Amino acid sequence: MGIEADEIWDAGDMGCGELVLELRARLTGLRPGQVFELIARDPGAPADIPAWCRMTGHTLVSQEHPVYRIRRKENR
């Protein structure tokens, strides 16, 4: 896949509010520029994760459901 993830989280079937609340906390724990690999099998994830990235400012590097790679944004 090219990019090495700095952290991996298998969220299983978790979705919707629970998923993004936990995701937010986990991304906050990374340093800017680090890449987070999320495994999310929830059927809403393909639509939700890109929307979440647009709102939060993190970069969706790749999306191949159920695997999502997200680069943590810079601190502002």
Place this chain on the structure above:
Amino acid sequence: MMANRFCVSLTHAKDNSDKATVAFVVANAALGSGKETLVFLSVEGVRLAQPGYAEDIREEGFAPLRELMESFAKAGGTIYVCSPCFKKRKLDENRLVAGASIVGGAKLVEFLSDGSPCVSY
């Protein structure tokens, strides 16, 4: 420009535990998306502000409501509890769940007046 606030209005408790649960899931989605998030409890929904009340509410396919509410409060979510609804039901204002405060309508109006969207359950 996207609003930085998000409100979820909830008027149910055990009379519709499905709605009560989904309301907090959506509130957690807003909070997780970086929004300053308010859950406004009114009508029957005010019962959820009493510690222990949500203990036995668990909808299939969802986390228990108590857990959803705890995650919400822990992540900095705010809960406003409708004062007249609360008083009408003779609930205990000295015992409130984390993140909750009893307010009148002006507080809700103030929160929404800045251009906050609101979804109702």
